[in-house]
Amino acid sequence: SPGRAKSISTMCSSAAALKKSRLEGPGMSGPLKAVLRPLGLVPVAWRHLRTHHRPGAGISALYRVQTEPRRGTGGSAALPVELQVGATTAALTPEQSLRTVRGSVDGTAVRLWVHPRDPVLPGLAWATNPGAVARDLFDAAPNAAASLTLTAYRPLRRAVIRSTFEDATAFLKVLQPGQAPGLRRRLETAAAAGLPVPALLDLPAGTVPEPDSILALGALPGRSLHQHLNGSPADLDPQLLLDLLAGLPTDALTFPRRPAWAERIVDYAAGAAVALPQREQRITRSAREIDAAVNGTDPGPLVPAHGDFHGGNILVDVGPAGSRISGILDVDALGPGRLVDDLACFAGHLFVFA
Numbered sequence: 001s002p003g004r005a006k007s008i009s010t011m012c013s014s015a016a017a018l019k020k021s022r023l024e025g026p027g028m029s030g031p032l033k034a035v036l037r038p039l040g041l042v043p044v045a046w047r048h049l050r051t052h053h054r055p056g057a058g059i060s061a062l063y064r065v066q067t068e069p070r071r072g073t074g075g076s077a078a079l080p081v082e083l084q085v086g087a088t089t090a091a092l093t094p095e096q097s098l099r100t101v102r103g104s105v106d107g108t109a110v111r112l113w114v115h116p117r118d119p120v121l122p123g124l125a126w127a128t129n130p131g132a133v134a135r136d137l138f139d140a141a142p143n144a145a146a147s148l149t150l151t152a153y154r155p156l157r158r159a160v161i162r163s164t165f166e167d168a169t170a171f172l173k174v175l176q177p178g179q180a181p182g183l184r185r186r187l188e189t190a191a192a193a194g195l196p197v198p199a200l201l202d203l204p205a206g207t208v209p210e211p212d213s214i215l216a217l218g219a220l221p222g223r224s225l226h227q228h229l230n231g232s233p234a235d236l237d238p239q240l241l242l243d244l245l246a247g248l249p250t251d252a253l254t255f256p257r258r259p260a261w262a263e264r265i266v267d268y269a270a271g272a273a274v275a276l277p278q279r280e281q282r283i284t285r286s287a288r289e290i291d292a293a294v295n296g297t298d299p300g301p302l303v304p305a306h307g308d309f310h311g312g313n314i315l316v317d318v319g320p321a322g323s324r325i326s327g328i329l330d331v332d333a334l335g336p337g338r339l340v341d342d343l344a345c346f347a348g349h350l351f352v353f354a
Contacts (some may be wrong), residue, residue, distance in 0.1 A: 305337025
């Protein structure tokens with residue numbers, strides 16, 4: 001019944017909020033000591049960086065930890081080091097759990113790892129190794145090192161690393177094992193349709209661990225539309241955005257369809273209620289109203305859709321002839337969808353950005 005569903009949702013939100021507060025509280029000192037113990041290190045100071053909550057899939061958090069060698073480990077030659085540590089309440093497979101250290105914070109079980117040893121992203125360790133990236137991606141000399149910047153990281157889900165060596169720049173996209181082939185097909189389909197997606201770069205066979213979880217992508221000219229709007233707005237005709245969506249390849253209809261953001265409004269509301277428990281009633285009421293409106297409206301036909309269409313994923317290059325769309329990023333969700341959802345995604349991001 002609706003009443004029972006509401007009470008279950010409230011209990012789940014309350015439980016998630018409690019776990020979130022524990023992962024962000026002082027009780028994490030014990031688990032952080034536990035994950036550093038095998039390295040012969042002890043935490044001197046630490047701070048919580050951010051929390052990622054996926055309703056129904058657990059809560060993950062990242063921490064910055066200042067460490068020093070543990071007494072009695074002969075660590076006189078070891079220098080103090082600052083590390084990033086991850087912790088999650090998500091359920092892991094037995095194999096993934098072996099890559100973590102078990103801990104508990106006020107009765108909540110957590111699994112911890114030291115970055116970049118993400119238990120679900122085994123390719124992240126290679127992608128954040130300057131020497132390995134220089135050797136395998138840029139064919140550099142054995143002692144060379146690439147300059148690496150972690151531009152995006154969602155624990156247990158994906159990461160993007162900007163890599164530069166001499167005059168060359170590429171981006172490494174680290175995914176869960178088995179996901180790279182699907183993204184490769186989407187990029188190839190989009191490129192064949194003439195869309196300005198990043199070029200796929202070759203990685204030598206046998207040199208990259210977990211090759212089905214890593215893609216190397218070429219850089220594109222321009223800056224994101226959001227960056228332009230944050231400074232001097234590019235003189236971009238909005239019709240170009242509609243033309244871009246209209247140009248998505250019809251072959252995208254053969255890919256699996258992912259639920260649109262609006263179809264998961266209840267899940268996102270649960271996450272928002274955990275982050276803002278003082279606004280839970282308003283969030284829940286709004287979600288019900290939005291869900292009813294979505295289900296009571298004809299969204300239009302299924303068409304090729306981007307799935308994450310917003311100004312952060314659209315690159316704009318400004319030249320003497322005016323502004324043009326020079327790139328479209330993150331086609332991970334390219335597939336069957338509805339135009340209204342791509343436009344709503346764009347408008348929603350723009351509203352929050354403003």
